[in-house]
Amino acid sequence: MNPCTLCPRRCGVDRSRAKGACGVGDEIRVGAIVIHRGEEPPLVEGAGSGAIFFCGCPLRCSYCQNSQISHLCQGRTIAAPELADFMMRLQDAGCSNINLVSPTHYTPQILDTLESAFRLGLNLPIVVNSGGYETRECLELWGRYARIYLMDLKYGDNHAGRSLSRVPDYWDQAREAISFLWETVGPLELDREGRAVGGLIVRHLLLPGMLSNPFSVLEFLAGLSLDIPFSLMSQYNPRFYQGESPEMMRGLTRDEYQVVLERALDLGFTTIFAQEMNASGSYNPDFDADSPFGDLTRLL
Numbered sequence: 176m177n178p179c180t181l182c183p184r185r186c187g188v189d190r191s192r193a194k195g196a197c198g199v200g201d202e203i204r205v206g207a208i209v210i211h212r213g214e215e216p217p218l219v220e221g222a223g224s225g226a227i228f229f230c231g232c233p234l235r236c237s238y239c240q241n242s243q244i245s246h247l248c249q250g251r252t253i254a255a256p257e258l259a260d261f262m263m264r265l266q267d268a269g270c271s272n273i274n275l276v277s278p279t280h281y282t283p284q285i286l287d288t289l290e291s292a293f294r295l296g297l298n299l300p301i302v303v304n305s306g307g308y309e310t311r312e313c314l315e316l317w318g319r320y321a322r323i324y325l326m327d328l329k330y331g332d333n334h335a336g337r338s339l340s341r342v343p344d345y346w347d348q349a350r351e352a353i354s355f356l357w358e359t360v361g362p363l364e365l366d367r368e369g370r371a372v373g374g375l376i377v378r379h380l381l382l383p384g385m386l387s388n389p390f391s392v393l394e395f396l397a398g399l400s401l402d403i404p405f406s407l408m409s410q411y412n413p414r415f416y417q418g419e420s421p422e423m424m425r426g427l428t429r430d431e432y433q434v435v436l437e438r439a440l441d442l443g444f445t446t447i448f449a450q451e452m453n454a455s456g457s458y459n460p461d462f463d464a465d466s467p468f469g470d471l472t473r474l475l
């Protein structure tokens with residue numbers, strides 16, 4: 176981290192002295208800790224997923240629904256021992272995993288925290304829930320700690336990443352990251368109760384006007400393996416968009432979603448998670464509220 180090269184931006188900032196392009200220095204900042212039921216079904220079996228939302232993000236997506244914490248870094252600084260205690264509280268509450276939402280830019284600090292938590296008795300699977308903009312080197316660091324990877328593949332070309340997330344090489348980096356994870360972690364594994372205990376899930380949030388280039392995403396994944404669990408998300412909400420594209424100022428249509436879903440089915444993916452079209456009204460978090468996603472239990 177000094178100089179920081181944790182994500183593909185490799186901006187080289189000394190994080191002990193300054194904030195990187197991800198918006199944070201070297202102290203862990205957390206926006207919320209909740210028992211979350213809004214992930215794919217195998218991740219929320221039991222009481223739910225123990226989600227820890229980290230402040231800052233290597234991507235600057237212009238439509239981010241979590242922008243209060245990802246862009247504005249609303250939240251509080253938290254020391255590793257306290258964060259380890261929160262992980263234990265999530266385990267005690269019956270959560271089926273510890274879901275680290277956007278952890279990349281805190282990787283070394285979180286790995287230290289996990290060492291402490293494991294000593295305290297944490298035995299839940301650790302989920303790396305990432306925007307997909309990752310380096311192989313950073314993913315290798317997680318190898319001994321994380322068992323589940325919930326990876327976005329946001330765009331099927333570099334142009335979309337440049338215009339919507341302000342990075343020049345999203346498609347190149349994310350393809351390499353997902354290929355690496357598929358080779359090393361493999362398909363989703365479930366226990367007898369249907370809880371995810373290991374493996375990779377790839378998510379794609381469909382954008383209006385097909386701006387995310389979903390067919391290119393599908394072709395890439397199908398070429399890698401049809402056994403990659405694919406989650407097609409419909410929850411895009413133009414309310415969060417802060418940009419100039421007229422297309423992004425409207426919601427997704429049912430036809431747009433259906434045609435991409437049918438393409439995934441035609442290609443023959445063995446596991447597809449689909450969302451209802453009303454999902455865009457159900458995932459509008461307000462991190463200032465007592466309950467950012469509605470009826471969830473909030474620990475912080």
Ligand code: SF4
Binds near residue numbers: 180182185194196
């Ligand atoms: S994690 Fe942050 S500081 Fe480090 S390279 Fe990425 S954007 Fe820069």
